[in-house]
Amino acid sequence: MTKPLPPFAYGFRRFATRAILPAVLLLPAVQAQTPPAPPAGVAEVTAVEGITEYRLDNGLRVLLAPDQSKPTTTVNMTYLVGSRQENYGETGMAHLLEHMMFKGTQTQRNALGEFSRRGLQANGSTWTDRTNYFASFAANDDNLDWYLRWQADAMVNSRIAREDLDSEMTVVRNEMESGENNPFRVLMSKMMAAAYQWHNYGKTTIGARSDVEGVDIDRLRAFYRTYYQPDNAVLIVAGHFDPARTLATIASAFGPLPRPTRALPRLYTVEPVQDGERAVTLRRTGGAPLLGAMYHIPQGGHPDSAAMELLSGIMGDAPSGRLYKALVESKLASDTFGFTFDMYDPGVAMFGAQLPPGPIQDATRDLLLTTLESARTEPITAEELERARTKWLKDWDQAYSDPQRVGVSLSESIAQGDWRLFFLERDRVRGVKLADVQRVAESYLLQSNRTLGSYVPTETPQRAPLPQPVDLAAALKGYRGDPDFAQGEAFDPTPANIDARTRRTTLKLDNGPVELALLPKQTRGKVVNARLILHFGDADSLRGQRDVAYATAALLDRGTASMTRQQIEDRFDALHASVGFGGSATDVGVSISTTRDNLGPAVELALDVLRNASFPDDQLDEFRRGELTAIENDRQEPVAVARRALARNGNPWPADDLRYVPTFDEKVAITKSLKRDDLVAFHRRFYGAGNISFVAVGDFDAQAVQQSLARGLQGWRQAPAYTRVDDPYRPIPPKRFDLSLPDKANAYYSATQPVQMQDTAPDFPAAYLANYLLGGSETSRLWTRVREREGLSYNVRSALSVSSFLPVGNWTIYAIYAPSNRARLETAVNEEIQRALRDGFTADEVKDGVASLLNLRRLARAQDRTVVRTWSDYIELKRSFAYSAELDRKFGALTAGQVNEALRKYLKPGSFSTAVAGTFKE
Template sequence: MGFKLPRAWRLLAGVATGLGLWSSLPAWAATPPGVTQTSVVEGITEYQLNNGLRVLLAPDASKPTTTVNMTYLVGARDENYGQTGMAHLLEHMLFKGTSTTRNALGEFSRRGLQANGSTSSDRTNYFASFAADPDTLEWYLGWQADAMVNSLIAREDLDSEMTVVRNEMESGENSPFRVLMQKMQAAAYQWHNYGKSTIGARSDVENVDVAQLRAFYHQYYQPDNAVLIVAGKFDPDATLAAISEAFGKLPRPERKLPARYTEEPVQDGERAVTLRRTGGTPLVAAMYHIPAGASADFAAFDLATQILTDTPSGRLYGAMVPNELAASVFGFTFDQHDPGLVMFGAQLQPGMPQEKSLASLTDTLESLGEHPFTQAELDRARSQWLSAWEQTYSDPEKVGVALSEAIASGDWRLFFLQRDRVRDAKLTEVQRVAEAYLVRSNRTEGRYVPTEGPRRAPALGTPDLAAIFKDYKGDPDFRQAEAFDPTPLNIDNRTQRSTLDLPNGPVKLALLPKATRGERVQAELQLQFGDAESLKGLRLTSSVVGDLLTRGTNKLTRQEIRDRIDGLRATVSLAGGGTTVSASISAPGENLPAVVALLLDVLRNPSFPQPELDEYLRQSVTAVRSAMTEPTALASRALARHGNDWPADDIRYVPTFDESLKELGTVNRKDLVDFHKRFYGAGAISFSAVGDFDSAKVQKALKDGLAGWRQAPGYTRVSDPYREIKAAHQDIDTPDKANAFYIARMPLALRDNDPDFVPLYLANFLLGTSETSRLWNRVREKEGLSYNVRSSLSVSAYEPSASWTVYAIFAPQNRARLETAISEELARVLKEGFSAKEVKEGVAALLNYRRLARAQDDVLASTWVDYLDRGRSFEWSANVDRAISALSVEDVNAALRRHLKPDAFSSVTAGDFTKKDLGGKPAEAQAPAAAPAK
């Protein structure tokens, strides 16, 4: 649950026929009485019920998962004076339940649904993904229909949820960027509600009148103001019938929704915002009004934004980062129903000249007439935009959310039309819209300066969507993909496991070719080398080498590497540290061999350019300094260091933030070159791929790319043995932070082949992982103390070494209550144990979550690399499933009591515990602390 950030910052079985293929739901498909088909675009069909509910069916049998989105066309822009935050608050309240279904999140968890909601200015969206099953789909549709008109919106539920909402509000207030962005929006809009924060004013939220909130719900949560989206694997005819049965009986409301007629006038001069808070690093930013998401000019402006903000090819990057006027730059558009905004900004290192940086930012943006875009810049931006679109379109779980965002902008078909507009955008169009709206008088930044004869941006209006879509049909080349059964047995049977025996060492392979939507593939490459002894003193060096691999080779610059990846419509994520470097790949299957060849060249021939190293070090220092004031980072680092008795030169050592800053000051290019020359090479390599690709061509690319590479030093896994750690508690003061963080951990001598592993796996799920867990129900649902409280169990596959962690975010004034609640729940579960009902429901939910995970291609690819390293297959996963299914309540409680020791937890609490609402005293003085560590 939460409010939506702009698009660029939010950084996812059923009865089928034969092969599981459906066309674009043809017009001859049966429609129940009272249901009318209205439009079809690229396999997505829209229907309308007599009560006004619109329905989109997007069948895709390539993954055995179903995703349902219910989008209500109500958001922050519909709130009147004193009502701010109502749309977001209602998003929370619907999960509290109806008279027949209380605690909806708990019911989702029992059935293995991954579900949540989000609110923006234009819409509220509820979504759920689950392993495809017609019964689960029918149940969830029934809940949505019930929640649409029968949610209680009860006073007691509002009271219990209020602290949770405040906790979410305070969490956002911890971020200087988010606060600055909201205040700039408020300055940019004089009249339109887009200037108001979606989460609302604290006074409005805390004093909300439940009768008024209920009236808001009854006005907007109605079938004629909603769009239901079902995507993934399902039977279209049966699903349409189920929708008709669940929603068709709801009457069409007699009320009329109020007209939205406020238009923001053209801005007539610069506006300024200055924010002063403790912590973080300096930021400069500029906002400009731009056309609505449905406007033909929006797509062109989106491309202009990409040209300006890309790293490292972007105009802002080139003007600011190499000149040490910024550590990094960013920019994104707000794609909204009414005319929206674009925001550009830069993060600075302390000491950088802020006024000069802001001047450089705005001068670069507002001088495009003198320095026009080039065709090469447009082609690069277009390739990046389309690659991102294809990745969304290839995943049915993401398609539903993307359609919801398009609906918020005015019509679901905008998802496809924007793609078409990007494909067809001309350089003259992109140049025109950028020059039109990036003007001084249309800017909101850090100061106000009166100006005579200002140049104004063009007037903005809402597009005529009916005219836009009169004859729109979408891409004629659209096609569906095959169905795939992600059972462990089928995964093992379909996966080609082999070893490439090369002269310089073997390559372990796990290749799973299968048809996918968009013909894409997910792949993983892993190199391993060295051991704990040979890597002494090289902890930071090994990480920096991994981070800088894509910054340039002996033949390619950083930008050329990025352009080749973009040109292949791929994404590549490289990470290295210690004995391992790994890469994750997403690409069209036909391009995978070329991506593999490029990646191996990058791994073999990095050049570590000095300017790139300098930039990386500036960014790293900035990141560390930012973390040094954040409660979550401080508490997590402190707990990681507790009991970490490795010497400072060991790669397992955890440094302090101050030590990290000092170490960054010693990094030099020669050490990086020497490390790469000594350790990187063939010998211990694993590769997996899952999706639509040619196995033979991929293997050839691996052979060719590895041919002649030196052999790396022999690899030995770095152990992480169990160590007894004396329990302790630590407090960290973080002045002026509205949110606090609690984390506690205990070590266990446990390996994942231990008979107690599976019962503890379920015990942790029931204790603090699911939305029916003991900690969730007590801390969030009953007492409303935390937006997020969880427990996690980490167990080694190699040695008896594990840890159990509990964490929560909370308001500082609630510290004593939170610690007491956690302590009491740990004691209660040990005394009473879990009930037979909890265990039975937990087994069913956990198995559903595991089936859902195995339906994700990227999960399969990464799991195969892990299994290759451990000598396992998905038979291991099947064995775990069988062990979970066989668990009894006695098994779970006995294992829990053998291992869970509340007195063995060490904990760290970070926050501002000396605020005025605490009486100017530390929180401990208000009530006795009762953390598990004590």
């Protein structure tokens, strides 16, 4: 399974093509249990739990995973090439090819533009053992056929031209530099380099700057011709599609490609067992200190992999993990983590801690290592194992119930050796014994197998065993997986059908009504998503309570009068429920994702937490440390610094008003002053019944969930009357902020102007489309000029955001870029704005933009979580999806004249306030 890095690991999210939401053309339901007979030149290989593998004569492997419960299709092409296959001077080549694939073939010169026009949510990524390209779109025969044929064309006909490489080079550099801004990511890459002495896993996927910048175009083409071939690829189609028709299209598109005559290079480097601890120290400006410990582990297909997965949770999870209890609860760290990199060859497990600002203490480092390497003296317990197993299996179930996540997960298993590892790993996790976890802890979490600290001579070193090759064919012979798996219904996500299938009603209780929007339907895995919102208070009653309200919501699930934080989390895990609590100054929300039989109990448990939160002192102290650490990180983060400067510009509200934006220093002072008594008083005064909404979409019993709501809310006091706190339009004099930060390889540009508009305004659709054409898509003016033509930014966008409640909003343009390109980037942005205002958008641009935007909106309505969030908003706005349908109609009727008129009416370059943040040389 794909595992997330800890929250502080992420800077900018890397993408090859940004998500664009596509068109819907529903297909008839297909039974996954009866795979179609393959056409000529295609052979069926095996099937597991509704996923069938085929093989073409040219060696291409195909996995079909039909799921009629959601009208979206995901296509994932995985090439078995990553940084592991790169030779001397070729680091970063696999990733560079990922970029070059989108530069086009002789017959398709603008793949990104066609994705945008068709509304494909497309992406690409490169890792150690694979490169994959995937696209999701609302089920549509034309889009599916086109994308499959584009993949076949790109597989052997991509141009890989010198002029395209030159134009993309600045974008790749920009991506490198954005990663350099993140201390965790840099530290992890340095630790990998130290941990691997010979194997290519020690080299980052992004590659050495000198290799990327000096790459030989002929060598890059040779790399492409070697690895981008049918016999080195696996094509996955998941979601809503006709398997027989799709298999015929695949045979037609890929069948004519010849089977390569070349032999793939044989890779034979084996990383030796590490024979002593290794150390890495990274020194950079800004951010908070980190500690990490990395250990070599077996490859992803090894039988020990499952036990190692659970061990990483036992050590690194919060709040149950051993690291959390040792370091966070003792106030030595603000966060801890643990995860594994499961790869084709032996990988690594990484553990560590985010520390509060200040020097790293020897005691902290010693406690981290002692905790990780003390399994011999403090054996793993059965309780720890079962908690980790329950959480892991919950996450697996949720991944398998989502066709889009299934494709990505299968891609990772393919990279490890075989797609069926996705299911075999689950079976192995189910069967892991306590002795297995104890054995792998004692075998691999060793001082001699660790990358951290200093070298210490050891008279009798303990060494980890060298993992032996695994016979996956024998392990998977005859494998079929679980016989029980459920498919969902074919649901039509049109506004009219969403309204028709949703029950809008009011649950009348003695202590106030609950507004309901309930949309029951059959889903894969019987999954249901829900959201409960509680509103309270007004601007006057909440004066001075902004940060107390935020902290109250953040600490709700840290303990109640009858449950500890761990007990709350364990109960939600037992219900297979992912539950999140959060809120603003005037509301608190609970998001729930679970299964049919567990929705009612999860709702009652969530209401119990809402009503009886106790805000333990130790948890408030932990929260304060985490917040202070985040503030210190933000002080040196270009995006955070620039955005805060613009948010504070022209803000008229006094410091005790909910709408005031504090400085970093003020945030520190406020956070340090938070007291438990303040949170308890706020909770007692403002939390209660009276203004509550509840939305559920998915597989559930509507009557049963209403009964759960009634039981959970019975006898609760009423919350103070709610009045929305608005921030009305006001003109803001333009101002420029040049914000200098030390030692930042990447800079951030943002410009924003106030807009007096509401989403009910007659020209709102035209203004929204104008922004989409200016900077909202991969065919927009800003993207085409700044990223594609001049290669100045990895990501450049514009955004128009307006209120649904009153005429107020803002128009924003932003970009990330190398500091040396500041002048060129700002010139390009300003010239494109002036050109749009002067010349306007053409009729063809408007036509294509409307088609793309409508496709985006259709796919958005096909996502259950999006429908839940939208219904939550519509309840407060007293709208239905008829509003969405009417907006679609208005978009479809727009003319170029209307769009250009709205652009010139609202976009005022002279009204922009601008912030640039980074390390700039005079």
